[in-house]
Amino acid sequence: MRKSIALVLACIVMVVLLVLIGALLSNTVSEKNLSDREKLIVQAVDMAEAGLNHGIDTLRNAILISLDETVAAYRNGNVFTPYTDADLNDRDSLDFLCAFSGLSYVSGSNDVIELSFDSSSLPQDSLLKGLGSYTGKIFIKKQRDASGNILEAYCPDPSDENTFIFPYLFNVEVTAAVFSVSKTLSLEGGEFDLTIQRANFARYALFTNHHRSPQGTTVWFTDRTQFYGPVHTNDRLSFANNPSGYFTDEVTQQLTKARFYDQGRSTLIDADSNPPYDVPTFEAGFQRGVPLLNLESAVTQSDLKTQSLGTMNEPGTNGIYVPNNGSAVTGGIYIRGDSNILMSVDGNDNAVYTITQGSVSKTITVDYTNSQTTVQEGVVSNIYDGIPDGVGDEGVIIFDKGNVTSLSGTVQSQSQVTVSSQDDIVISGHIRYQDYDTSPSLNAVSYANLLGILSWGGDVRIGSSAPSNLDVHAVIMAPHGIFTVDDYRTKASSGDVNLLGGVITDFYGPFGTFWGTSQLSGYGRNFIYDTRMLGAMSPPYYPTARTFTVVAPFLQTDIEDMGLIWRSH
């Protein structure tokens, strides 16, 4: 009887304990399942977000790299004309991306094209497989205006087939799957204009065909050399000392070996540095053995002369000319013979160009507000309608068939100017934009003022009387010459040339001398690339290459700044 009671009690206790353990396990398992599901949902969202970034990167690669390489093979713009003309029955902007960039129409649709991508194309795919995967598509349509009308591709000037604009709208949609959980996210409403245009030479903070002086002397990058932008030479670059030059952007050269000072022994090495003696700093790498970039230009000196002369015949005597028809300017500013040019801004915020030739001085005042140009010589003053911006209305063009023996001053805030000469141009003082920022670093990104200095057959020189720590805000080009400093061997050490723009020259001109690690004479280089040149912006009538390139500034912005609408489905 007692044994039976004990057995019953034991059974009761056992049952109770089993029930409790079961309940506890049930609670635990339920909670774990919930937690696991929460974790999977978060992982799926994270993975889908990674997929969105991958999608934007895929679009960038398709447009800025693949398409750019494809269009670079063409020399004649008429290959793009069928996609940009008024006849939409043959080909349109969507057909263009299908033909040139490998996209395809969405099945059953004639107004949306797509580009697929997935996580398997990532190098990290094997690591991701244990976690999950994603698939995504980029959908591209034609943009519409505010009234809902479709915006077709077009050529701004059909008589000059050098620029073609394709307005697109894109979405990126990604579905991520992490075990049993899937999540779909999208980025909506990305609008970008894709421009196919002749390649702009102003794409570099420094571009040289031959990275030495015309006499064959090596010009070294030292610790007085700082380039905040892309640098390229069709030759080899030369580095001296530790520390040596500082480069924030990609540096490329055509030859495979760079030259290092090596304590005066001058050694050629296929390497980024020659430690411990010569150690430059490359924030974005140093690539050697890249293809040669041709300086062959689609714009000639004659084109600029034509733009500045407008309807006027080329004069046979020296002088300063503002071609006009008696009431309106019909070209730019044409100078025959050597001249001094001072740029300034008057009290009414007008751009003023004071041009002196011997004893003759003309003051040309450009009033952008009223679109008028005043030409004053002594007490005689004439007012003309319009702005001396050439036949193509690109911007103010000053062409000197001779030397510009002195150039300095301030570029007015609304002015886009090219000062061009047949021979040398000498910078005699600070050249600054009226509008620019110094924070976070020197830039003019938010402003319109822009200057190009172009010597067709000579050099661009910094004059011996130029001040220390010289500011030069301009894109400088000397396709057959150099950018150099007069008397650089004898000029006292004068700080840096602070350039905001870029330098494109045939040879690399010296700015100063050094001994060991000490600056002996001349200037150091503090060259900051004007990033506006990466887009469709360049000084008026500035030379372009014969090849085509793709420009889509929107795709080069950070994803956070694109203004895309994040959407959870």
Place this chain on the structure above:
Amino acid sequence: MQIRQKLDKPARCLREPAAYTLIEVLVSLGITTLILGGVVSFLTMSDNSWEIGREKLLEQQQARMAIDNITVNLQSSSPRWQDSNGTNYTVALSAGRIDFYLPVFYPSCCPDNCSDQSLCLDSQSLLHQSEDIQKLTKVTYKLNPDDTTQLLMKEGLAASRIVAHQMSNLSFNCGCSGCSEVGDACPFVDISLTTESQTQHTVQSTIALRNRNIALSGTLEVEEPEEGEF
């Protein structure tokens, strides 16, 4: 045979059964009562624990549901929507309450594939695409003033609905150290949610508002309740 005899013969050493004495009965009853009391007490405690565990699980589910619901909507919002007229639609935080704006898109058939194309037209009869934001809808989360254990959500002009129960405390704060408001400089919201259990189960999360620098059209419609309605 011998074995059989042994089994048939009563063992001499065993005593004859006798009645229990009163003391024996009382002692055994006492012991039984003690054991049963212990078992009942144990069962009661176990039942309470079970209930508490189950309650906690339910509360955690409620807390998760609430956080999920808020997160999904808040992520799709913006720290500052601005239309072309310069009007800002921002995130407002106060004790136990958050107000923000959600984008509502035109139907996916827009602009050319809807049977009724008026679905794709705005108030000025301008045609829109499915990627365009048709309107902003104001969303509010707060504890029900009539029953503070309920989390209410109101979206636009729709009636408010209960999205979670068993709440005891809910707070929203700007998600950056030292910040005073959610904005372009700090597009994050800290959420802290406590359930009404005695153990005070609390869930915290920091949510990033994903839509920033969005340009909205001037014809944008905004759906929000009259002031004071909610």
